[in-house]
Amino acid sequence: MTAATTPPTPTDRPTVTEQEARRVAEAARESDWRKPSFAKELFLGRFRLDLVHPHPLPAEEDVRRGEEFLNRLREFCETKIDSARIEREARIPDEVIAGLKELGALGMKIAPEYGGLGLTQVYYNRALALVGSANPAVGALLSAHQSIGVPQPVKMFGTEEQKKAFLPRCARSDISAFLLTEPDVGSDPARLATTAEPVGATGAGEPEEYVLDGVKLWTTNGVVADLLVVMARVPAREGHKGGITAFVVEADSEGITVENRNSFMGLRGLENGVTRFHRVRVPAAHRIGREGAGLKIALTTLNTGRLSLPAVCAGAGKWCLKIAREWSGAREQWGRPVARHEAVGAKLSFIAATTFALEAVLELSSQMADEDRNDIRIEAALAKLFGSEMACKMADELVQIRGGRGYETAESLAARGERAVPAEQLVRDLRINRIFEGSTEIMHLLIAREAVDAHLSVAGDLIDPDKSLSDKAKAGAKAGGFYARWLPKLLAGPGQLPVSYQEFHPSGHADLAVHLRYVERTARKLARSTFYAMSRWQGRMETKQGFLGRIVDIGAELFAMSAVCVRAELLRSRGENGKEAYQLADVFCRQARIRVEELFGRLWTNTDDLDGKLVKSLMKGAYTWLEEGVIDPSGEGPWIADATPGPSTKENVHRPIR
Numbered sequence: 336m337t338a339a340t341t342p343p344t345p346t347d348r349p350t351v352t353e354q355e356a357r358r359v360a361e362a363a364r365e366s367d368w369r370k371p372s373f374a375k376e377l378f379l380g381r382f383r384l385d386l387v388h389p390h391p392l393p394a395e396e397d398v399r400r401g402e403e404f405l406n407r408l409r410e411f412c413e414t415k416i417d418s419a420r421i422e423r424e425a426r427i428p429d430e431v432i433a434g435l436k437e438l439g440a441l442g443m444k445i446a447p448e449y450g451g452l453g454l455t456q457v458y459y460n461r462a463l464a465l466v467g468s469a470n471p472a473v474g475a476l477l478s479a480h481q482s483i484g485v486p487q488p489v490k491m492f493g494t495e496e497q498k499k500a501f502l503p504r505c506a507r508s509d510i511s512a513f514l515l516t517e518p519d520v521g522s523d524p525a526r527l528a529t530t531a532e533p534v535g536a537t538g539a540g541e542p543e544e545y546v547l548d549g550v551k552l553w554t555t556n557g558v559v560a561d562l563l564v565v566m567a568r569v570p571a572r573e574g575h576k577g578g579i580t581a582f583v584v585e586a587d588s589e590g591i592t593v594e595n596r597n598s599f600m601g602l603r604g605l606e607n608g609v610t611r612f613h614r615v616r617v618p619a620a621h622r623i624g625r626e627g628a629g630l631k632i633a634l635t636t637l638n639t640g641r642l643s644l645p646a647v648c649a650g651a652g653k654w655c656l657k658i659a660r661e662w663s664g665a666r667e668q669w670g671r672p673v674a675r676h677e678a679v680g681a682k683l684s685f686i687a688a689t690t691f692a693l694e695a696v697l698e699l700s701s702q703m704a705d706e707d708r709n710d711i712r713i714e715a716a717l718a719k720l721f722g723s724e725m726a727c728k729m730a731d732e733l734v735q736i737r738g739g740r741g742y743e744t745a746e747s748l749a750a751r752g753e754r755a756v757p758a759e760q761l762v763r764d765l766r767i768n769r770i771f772e773g774s775t776e777i778m779h780l781l782i783a784r785e786a787v788d789a790h791l792s793v794a795g796d797l798i799d800p801d802k803s804l805s806d807k808a809k810a811g812a813k814a815g816g817f818y819a820r821w822l823p824k825l826l827a828g829p830g831q832l833p834v835s836y837q838e839f840h841p842s843g844h845a846d847l848a849v850h851l852r853y854v855e856r857t858a859r860k861l862a863r864s865t866f867y868a869m870s871r872w873q874g875r876m877e878t879k880q881g882f883l884g885r886i887v888d889i890g891a892e893l894f895a896m897s898a899v900c901v902r903a904e905l906l907r908s909r910g911e912n913g914k915e916a917y918q919l920a921d922v923f924c925r926q927a928r929i930r931v932e933e934l935f936g937r938l939w940t941n942t943d944d945l946d947g948k949l950v951k952s953l954m955k956g957a958y959t960w961l962e963e964g965v966i967d968p969s970g971e972g973p974w975i976a977d978a979t980p981g982p983s984t985k986e987n988v989h990r991p992i993r
Contacts, residue, residue: 373703373897374713378786378890380825380862382855384836386709387897390905391702393457401458404439408462411438412469419745421470422760425603431473432510432559432992440466442506444481445490449502456639456701463643464650471764472604474647476510479555482640483633483772484511485562485583492581492624492632501562501583509561510992512586514551514610515633518978524566524630527579528978529612531567537619540574545582545622547590547615550978558596558606559992560586565612566629578627582617586991590615592983601763609976611983637772638712639704644768645697645722651765652690652726655733658756659686662737673736682732688923689725691916692895695902696721713785714894720778721891723768730761776880783883786890787865787876789817818866825863830855839900841907844914845921847900853928854893861889864938881943885934892927892934899923 368375373386393401415434421427435441443459445451454462459481467474481487486505489497505511520526529549533542547567557563563584571577584591595609624632663674663683673679700714734741737758740748745755769775829835830852839847865886869876876883903920907913952958 368710370708370710372710372713374717374890374894375710375785375788377858377893377897378713378861378865378886379789379821380859382828382830382851382858382897384851384897384901387699387703388901388904390699390901391706392905393455393702393705397455397458397705400452401454401461404443404452404454405458405461405465407438408440408465411435412466416466416469416473418470418757419755421472421604422757423746425598427470427473427476427604427606429992432476435473435477436507439507440477441480441508441510442486442502443477445486445502445506449498450506451486451502452506456642456704457698460642460646460649460697460701463646464653467647468650468654470604471647471651472602474650475602475605476556478643478647479513480505480511482643483513483564483636484556484560485509485564486511487636487640488564488581488623488632489583491636492628496620497583497623505562510556510559511562511564512554512556512560513564513633514554514557515566516553517550518552518609518976524579527566527568528980529565529567530980531569531580531582531617533569533572533575533619534616542619544619545569545617547582547584547612547617548980549612550980551610551612552978553597553607554593554610555605555607557586557610558593558608558988559990560606561991562586563610564623565617566633567612569626576627579629580626581623581629581632583621583623584615584617586989588615588617591989592985592987593989594983594985594987596988599767601760601766608988613980613982638715641715641719641772642697642701642704644771645693645700645718648722648726648765648768649690649693649697651761652686652693652729655729655761656686656690658758659683659733659736662756679736682736684922685926686729686732688919688926689729691902691919692899692923692927693722693725695898695920696895699898699901713782716773716778716782716785717887717891717894719772720775720782720887721895723765723771724775726765727762727769730758730765734758734762776884779884779887780880782887782890784877786886787869787883822863822866825859825866828855828859830857830859839904844907844917847903847917847920847924850896850921850924850928851900853924854896857889857893857931860935861886861893864935868938879943881941881946882938885938889931889934892931896924896927 371383371386373383376383376386411434415431417428439452440462442449442451443454443462444456445453447453463474463478466477484505485501489501489505493501515524515527517528520528529547529551531545531547533544534546535543537543545567547565549567551557551565554560554563563586565582565584566579567582569575569577569580590613592611592613593608594611597605597607597609599605599607623629660674660683663679664672666673668676674683696718700711700718703709703711703714737756740753740756741758744759745757749755773781832852835855836848836851839851840849868879868882868886872879899920903913903916906916
C-alpha cells in the first residue's frame with residue numbers, strides 16, 4: 336500500500352479560466368431529454384397542457400400510507416416540538432431528534448425494503464411543510480438529510496451493496512449531511528480544492544481507498560451527522576481522468592474535525608458547521624459512481640431534492656395566510672377591521688392567491704416526480720425559484736400588516752401578554768431559501784441554460800468564436816432548417832381562439848380559460864423574444880444575465896398560472912371547494928399577468944448596460960467618496976477564511992445524537 340501524497344498548499348488551489356469553469360459545469364449538466372417536459376416546451380413556445388392536465392393523482396395505497404404518517408407526524412409536532420425553545424436555545428433538543436428517528440421521519444423517502452417509510456414525493460413534501468411550520472430548523476434537518484444527504488444519491492447512483500449498507504442506517508438512526516461548498520468555492524465547482532488521493536491498487540486496477548484533505552463550509556447537519564456525502568477532486572493519472580467524485584464518509588473517521596458550529600440570522604437551530612478533513616481514509620467501496628461523476632450526481636440529486644424548499648415555503652404561506660386573516664379581522668382602525676381597508680386588503684389578497692399558487696406548483700411538480708413520465712428538472716427549479724421568492728414577499732407583507740407587532744419578537748409579545756406570533760422570525764428563517772441549493776441568481780442561469788438549450792444545440796458552432804468558417808457554414812445551414820420549421824409555429828395558436836380551453840370555464844365559476852389562452856399566447860411571445868435575443872447577441876447571450884433572469888421569471892409565472900388552473904379544476908371535479916379554488920386561481924392569474932407584462936417591458940427597456948458601466952467605475956474606486964461619513968463595525972479579518980489543508984488546530988464540536 337502506497338502512502339498518500341502531500342496535501343496541496345494554498346498555491347495548489349485550482350485556478351481556472353471562465354471558459355474552463357463553464358466546461359466543467361456543462362459536462363456535469365444532464366443534457367439528454369429522454370422524457371417530455373412541460374416547462375421546457377413552454378420556453379420553446381409550445382403550451383403542452385396535455386402534460387399536466389388532467390392533474391396527475393397518487394395511488395390509493397400511497398395516499399393511505401402517506402395520510403397515516405402525516406397524522407402521527409402532526410401529533411408529534413403539536414406535542415413534542417417547542418419552536419420557541421429552539422429559537423431561544425439555538426438548538427434542536429436531542430429528544431426531539433430522537434423522537435423523529437423513532438417516528439421513522441429520517442426514512443420518509445427510503446424504500447421499505449431498506450427500512451424506510453417509502454413515502455411518495457407528494458407526501459414527503461407535505462410532511463416537510465408540516466414540520467417546517469412547527470419549526471423551520473427541524474424541517475431543514477430532515478430535508479438536508481433526505482433531499483441532498485446520503486439517502487438520495489445512494490438510492491439513485493449507489494450499488495446494491497451500498498444501499499444495503501447505508502440506507503437502513505439513514506432510515507432509522509443515522510443523520511446525514513452533504514458537503515460540497517468550500518470557503519472559497521460556492522457555485523463554481525471547477526475550483527473545488529478538497530482532494531481525494533487514490534491509495535493502493537486492486538487486481539482490477541482500482542484503488543483500495545482514498546485519502547481526503549480539505550475544508551468544507553456550511554455543512555448543514557454536519558455538526559450532528561453520522562454519515563457524510565463529500566465531493567472531492569480525484570487527480571488524473573494514467574488510465575483515469577479523475578475529477579470531482581462523490582464519497583460516503585463516516586463522520587467519526589480519524590482526521591475529521593468539525594471546527595465550528597455556524598450561527599445565522601435565521602434557522603437558529605440549524606446544525607451547520609465547518610468540517611476539516613486531514614488525511615481521512617475512505618474505502619474505495621464508499622465511492623458513489625465512477626471517478627469524475629460527483630458533480631453530475633450532485634446536480635441530478637438536486638433535480639427533485641430542490642422540491643423540499645418550495646414545500647417549506649408553501650407551508651409558510653399557509654401560516655402567513657392564517658395569521659394575516661385572524662389579525663386583520665381582530666385589529667380595528669378608524670372604526671372597522673383593517674382587512675376592510677383597501678391597502679391591507681390588497682396584501683391579504685396577494686397572500687391568499689399566492690399561497691394557493693405555491694401549493695399548486697408544489698403538488699403538480701411533486702406528483703409529476705412520482706409518476707416519472709415527465710422530465711421535471713426545469714419544473715423543480717422553477718418551483719424552488721418561485722417558491723423562495725414569493726414566500727419571502729408574503730412574510731414581509733405579514734410583518735407590514737402586523738405593524739409594530741410584526742417587528743416585535745414572539746418572546747417580547749408574550750412577555751407583555753399578547754399572542755406570541757413569530758412573524759419577524761419567519762422573515763429571518765425564510766430568507767435563506769433564496770440562497771439554499773442554488774441562489775436566485777444561480778437558478779436564473781441554470782434554468783436559462785435549459786430554456787435556451789434548443790437554440791444552443793442548433794447554433795453551437797455558429798456562435799462559437801473558435802470554430803472555422805466552414806464549421807460555421809455547416810452550423811448555419813443546420814440552424815436555418817430548425818428555425819424554418821420552428822418560427823412559423825410561433826405566429827398563431829389556440830390562445831387566439833375564444834373557444835379554447837372551455838372546460839376551464841364551468842357554469843357559476845370564474846373564467847380560467849381566458850388565462851390559459853393568455854399562457855399559450857405568452858409562451859409563444861416568450862419564445863420569440865428569446866430567439867430575437869439569440870439573434871442579436873449570439874455567443875454573448877450567456878452574459879446577458881439581466882435579460883435571462885427576466886425570461887426565466889416570465890416562465891415561472893406562466894408555469895404557476897398553468898398549475899393553479901389545473902389544480903382549481905381538479906378540486907372542482909372532486910367537489911373540494913371548487914368555486915373558491917377557481918376564485919383564488921383567477922385572482923392569482925390576474926396578479927401574475929401584471930407581473931409578466933412588466934417583465935416583458937423590462938426585457939428591452941432597462942438599465943443593464945448603464946449598471947455595468949457604473950459597476951466598472953465603482954470597482955475602480957471612483958465612488959469611494961460616497962462611503963465617507965459612516966463607521967464600519969465589521970471589524971478586522973480576511974474576507975475568506977484560510978482553508979489550507981492540514982491538521983486541525985481547533986476543538987472538535989461534532990456531537991452525534993444517539
